[in-house]
Amino acid sequence: MIQVSNLSFSYTKKPFIQDMNFEVHEGEIFGFLGPSGAGKSTLQKILLGMLPGYTGSAIACGTECNRHDQDFYQSIGVDFEYSTMYEKLTARENLEFFSSLYRQRVRSIDELLSLVGLENDGDKKVTAYSKGMKSRLNFIKALVHDPKLLFLDEPTSGLDPTNSRMMKDVILEEKKKGKTILLTTHNMQDATELCDRVAFIVGGKIFALDSPHNLIMSRGAAKITYSWLDNDIEKTGSCQLDRASEDVTLKGLINENRLLSIHSSEPTLNDIFIDITGKTLV
Ligand SMILES: Nc1ncnc2c1ncn2[C@@H]1O[C@H](COP(=O)(O)OP(=O)(O)O)[C@@H](O)[C@H]1O
Numbered sequence: 589m590i591q592v593s594n595l596s597f598s599y600t601k602k603p604f605i606q607d608m609n610f611e612v613h614e615g616e617i618f619g620f621l622g623p624s625g626a627g628k629s630t631l632q633k634i635l636l637g638m639l640p641g642y643t644g645s646a647i648a649c650g651t652e653c654n655r656h657d658q659d660f661y662q663s664i665g666v667d668f669e670y671s672t673m674y675e676k677l678t679a680r681e682n683l684e685f686f687s688s689l690y691r692q693r694v695r696s697i698d699e700l701l702s703l704v705g706l707e708n709d710g711d712k713k714v715t716a717y718s719k720g721m722k723s724r725l726n727f728i729k730a731l732v733h734d735p736k737l738l739f740l741d742e743p744t745s746g747l748d749p750t751n752s753r754m755m756k757d758v759i760l761e762e763k764k765k766g767k768t769i770l771l772t773t774h775n776m777q778d779a780t781e782l783c784d785r786v787a788f789i790v791g792g793k794i795f796a797l798d799s800p801h802n803l804i805m806s807r808g809a810a811k812i813t814y815s816w817l818d819n820d821i822e823k824t825g826s827c828q829l830d831r832a833s834e835d836v837t838l839k840g841l842i843n844e845n846r847l848l849s850i851h852s853s854e855p856t857l858n859d860i861f862i863d864i865t866g867k868t869l870v
């Protein structure tokens with residue numbers, strides 16, 4: 589669906605996006621994961637054809653991104669990072685307007701509003717919407733014409749846990765229908781939960797690209813932490829889960845039934861991100 593090779597781009601004289609290479613396959617959710625300022629939105633804008641002055645190649649739906657025509661925009665949906673609604677119109681009026689820009693309107697506005705819990709707010713002006721309501725509205729705007737390729741820029745940013753869950757469920761529903769979804773996030777939970785593959789991005793460069801599972805496993809096995817009492821003083825020990833049989837202390841404690849507590853902890857995508865890029869996700 590998308591092929592990027594040797595892609596570079598700069599806003600100023602300084603290179604920013606540097607020599608990126610990746611592909612997004614049809615039907616997958618592909619994530620750009622990185623901290624603020626990493627270049628995630630820039631990359632999406634290049635793929636949308638909004639920043640045509642790049643070098644290398646970025647092909648989406650078979651066409652070089654700086655040569656897209658109207659057909660491309662009929663087939664993609666975009667949820668920008670910031671609200672793109674007409675504030676003085678109601679949510680319904682906005683959705684009707686944006687639907688009218690497409691050749692065919694395939695989704696019902698009432699259905700879309702209720703997908704994200706806005707069924708009772710459709711006739712309110714957007715100016716009266718909270719930040720979270722605006723981001724849910726912005727998101728369903730991207731779905732009005734049932735596009736096959738979706739670009740979502742930080743879709744759950746600023747949402748409470750309930751609304752974030754609702755949004756993620758809708759995203760997963762779209763994937764089930766066979767849509768290809770490219771999302772940017774700095775939230776490792778979202779990336780782990782939603783993405784088939786993620787690219788770690790920092791300073792305009794890709795540091796790693798794989799499934800969240802493979803990235804987490806690349807760090808090696810989970811760790812075991814255990815504790816026991818020694819002359820009434822609590823002591824703790826730890827070892828790698830896959831080398832537990834080599835831990836003499838642990839073996840002794842198991843044989844003597846002296847374990848006070850034991851638990852395993854898997855690394856998170858955040859731990860891996862820090863390991864690989866040297867940066868945190870915030
Ligand atoms: N139009 C622009 N002109 C110059 N610099 C820009 C422009 N847009 C973004 N930048 C810079 O590019 C960097 C990355 O921005 P962005 O792609 O939005 O990162 P992210 O989405 O990962 O937070 C930032 O340092 C930002 O200041």
Ligand SMILES: [Mg+2]
Binds near residue numbers: 628
């Ligand atoms: Mg951004």
